[in-house]
Amino acid sequence: MESNVAPSTTTKMNFKNSRSHLSDKIVPIILFLCAALSVLTTIGIVVTLLSETINFFKSVPFMDFLFGTKWSPLIEPKAFGILPLLSGTLLVTVIACIVAIPIGLASAIYLSEYAPKRVRKIVKPILEVLAGVPTIVYGYFALTFVTPLLKSIFPSMGVFNALSAGIVVGIMIIPMVSSLSEDAMSAVPKSLRHGAYALGATRFEVALKIVVPAAFSGIVSSAVLAFSRAIGETMIVAVAAGATPNLTLNPLESIQTMTAYIVQVSLGDTPHGSVEYGTIFAVGMTLFVITFLLNILAQYVARRFREEY
Amino acid sequence: MSTATQAANQTLIHIEQLNLYYGTYHALKNVNLTIPEKAVTAFIGPSGCGKSTLLRTLNRMNDMIDGTRIEGLVSMGGTDIYSSDVDVETLRKKVGMVFQQPNPFPKSIYDNIAYGPRLHGIKSKSQLDEIVEQSLKQAVLWDEVKDYLKRSAFSLSGGQQQRLCIARALAVNPDVLLMDEATSALDPISTLKIEELVQELKNKYTIVMVTHNMQQAARTSDQTVFFLNGEMVEFDQTETLFSNPSDKRTEDYITGRFG
Numbered sequence: 001m002e003s004n005v006a007p008s009t010t011t012k013m014n015f016k017n018s019r020s021h022l023s024d025k026i027v028p029i030i031l032f033l034c035a036a037l038s039v040l041t042t043i044g045i046v047v048t049l050l051s052e053t054i055n056f057f058k059s060v061p062f063m064d065f066l067f068g069t070k071w072s073p074l075i076e077p078k079a080f081g082i083l084p085l086l087s088g089t090l091l092v093t094v095i096a097c098i099v100a101i102p103i104g105l106a107s108a109i110y111l112s113e114y115a116p117k118r119v120r121k122i123v124k125p126i127l128e129v130l131a132g133v134p135t136i137v138y139g140y141f142a143l144t145f146v147t148p149l150l151k152s153i154f155p156s157m158g159v160f161n162a163l164s165a166g167i168v169v170g171i172m173i174i175p176m177v178s179s180l181s182e183d184a185m186s187a188v189p190k191s192l193r194h195g196a197y198a199l200g201a202t203r204f205e206v207a208l209k210i211v212v213p214a215a216f217s218g219i220v221s222s223a224v225l226a227f228s229r230a231i232g233e234t235m236i237v238a239v240a241a242g243a244t245p246n247l248t249l250n251p252l253e254s255i256q257t258m259t260a261y262i263v264q265v266s267l268g269d270t271p272h273g274s275v276e277y278g279t280i281f282a283v284g285m286t287l288f289v290i291t292f293l294l295n296i297l298a299q300y301v302a303r304r305f306r307e308e309y
Numbered sequence: 310m311s312t313a314t315q316a317a318n319q320t321l322i323h324i325e326q327l328n329l330y331y332g333t334y335h336a337l338k339n340v341n342l343t344i345p346e347k348a349v350t351a352f353i354g355p356s357g358c359g360k361s362t363l364l365r366t367l368n369r370m371n372d373m374i375d376g377t378r379i380e381g382l383v384s385m386g387g388t389d390i391y392s393s394d395v396d397v398e399t400l401r402k403k404v405g406m407v408f409q410q411p412n413p414f415p416k417s418i419y420d421n422i423a424y425g426p427r428l429h430g431i432k433s434k435s436q437l438d439e440i441v442e443q444s445l446k447q448a449v450l451w452d453e454v455k456d457y458l459k460r461s462a463f464s465l466s467g468g469q470q471q472r473l474c475i476a477r478a479l480a481v482n483p484d485v486l487l488m489d490e491a492t493s494a495l496d497p498i499s500t501l502k503i504e505e506l507v508q509e510l511k512n513k514y515t516i517v518m519v520t521h522n523m524q525q526a527a528r529t530s531d532q533t534v535f536f537l538n539g540e541m542v543e544f545d546q547t548e549t550l551f552s553n554p555s556d557k558r559t560e561d562y563i564t565g566r567f568g
């Protein structure tokens with residue numbers, strides 16, 4: 001074979017490079033460094049968290065931590081059972097989701113299926129601004145507005161309680177649920193809607209039986225993300241839910257969430273390196289694991305329910 | 310064979326002095342047209358001349374486009390379909406539509422067909438089974454899919470998907486079937502199958518189709534309407550329009566001199 005010999009032709013062409021390709025060599029390096037930075041930071045955080053947590057479990061048995069029903073790391077008699085913090089966190093998170101998921105979904109359906117273009121153009125940016133309000137503002141909104149309102153319904157309720165904090169955390173994450181679900185619904189092709197309208201479906205039937213199922217994986221992801229966001233929320237619960245580690249499912253009582261506990265200890269004068277100080281890493285690790293599992297769940301659900309279109 | 314019998318067909322749809330505006334754009338200009346029942350009427354004309362727009366006035370799909378304004382009369386079976394006591398959903402149930410791109414729902418083959426009947430209140434499993442089978446048979450798809458009814462509609466080929474969409478439209482038992490370039494995304498063999506299907510279906514349904522394919526209009530339609538710039542230029546029996554057009558513009562178009 002003489003495949004390497006180019007047959008000669010009368011028209012000559014050359015393919016030599018005339019521009020400098022320096023940028024093509026440097027740019028990827030810079031981009032890689034930026035990507036690497038965030039990965040390294042994450043690894044750093046996990047490593048710190050992990051080593052401090054391991055240290056902590058040298059003094060406190062793992063089982064006592066996981067299944068203990070009393071949390072009193074700072075005051076004698078000391079107890080390191082995380083269940084009260086876990087129940088407090090779950091209580092607030094579940095209340096928040098009960099508020100945020102239906103309202104967020106309903107407003108997403110309104111925006112994507114009913115609202116005229118003009119309304120959507122105004123409302124969407126407002127929602128996004130709402131998502132940017134500092135959470136401390138929401139915290140004081142809970143304490144000074146929602147709690148007194150609730151107290152007129154439930155007179156026995158304390159100043160600090162899970163219900164008020166949960167509702168306001170829910171209000172805070174509505175824009176996120178709504179915005180993400182709306183994105184998922186808007187991504188459903190117009191042609192599917194037209195197909196259903198042409199069969200005599202009403203707007204509501206198209207929304208409920210075509211758009212929501214087709215956007216289901218996106219909607220579920222937005223709900224799970226909302227759940228993670230509610231679990232991790234700190235300022236609102238620190239301000240409005242109280243600081244009483246309390247193994248209860250009664251939303252009218254004062255409780256303490258994991259995040260609020262971490263704030264309490266970080267701001268206090270607990271000596272660094274002590275077992276008491278180590279608790280915040282153990283609690284932080286627990287939070288990290290829960291959020292991590294939720295993200296995996298979200299990805300699984302999104303894949304499991306994906307309707308191809 | 311058919312010119313005489315077709316001419317005898319009753320008129321089902323009357324369009325009189327129809328004007329349609331998208332905002333300020335005048336898309337249909339004073340269209341007058343009658344469409345006979347149980348026959349195939351084809352709309353032809355260059356791109357942008359308003360064929361799809363006119364087709365969509367027949368099931369009021371234009372209503373959903375913001376800023377659309379419509380004047381004139383569209384009556385179907387003696388009823389003005391734009392009068393205020395017409396229920397749009399019921400109208401669309403009676404006037405089915407098949408689109409240019411096959412648009413099956415992301416559901417199983419069975420659920421695609423059953424979607425319309427369920428919407429209109431049929432719940433009984435045996436009744437739905439019956440409708441699914443009948444509709445797929447009418448769309449000449451039954452033999453190809455009868456063992457895979459639970460499979461996703463997306464597992465079908467483009468041509469099969471389009472016949473599925475036809476079956477889906479037939480499942481709600483319409484009187485009229487609108488087809489907007491329903492074969493333009495398909496290969497020649499699928500196209501031929503659908504053309505044959507149309508010949509079958511016209512015994513039971515009034516069919517209005519938009520096509521860019523002149524041979525297709527000539528092969529499958531009984532009556533052809535030629536549009537240009539939003540105006541109806543000529544409408545006649547298909548044979549007459551293609552062999553002996555009375556308007557110079559029609560002749561130019563069908564002989565391929567423009568468009």
Ligand SMILES: Nc1ncnc2c1ncn2[C@@H]1O[C@H](COP(=O)(O)OP(=O)(O)OP(=O)(O)O)[C@@H](O)[C@H]1O
Nearest residue numbers: 331334336354355356357358359360361362363374
């Ligand atoms: N939603 C809309 N808003 C504004 N103008 C539109 C809209 N839909 C169609 N038009 C305009 O109306 C005219 C007719 O459009 P139509 O889709 O009916 O043409 P057509 O004959 O079906 O063309 P084609 O053969 O390319 O499908 C075109 O000029 C088009 O730009």
Ligand SMILES: [Mg+2]
Nearest residue numbers: 360361362489
């Ligand atoms: Mg068109």
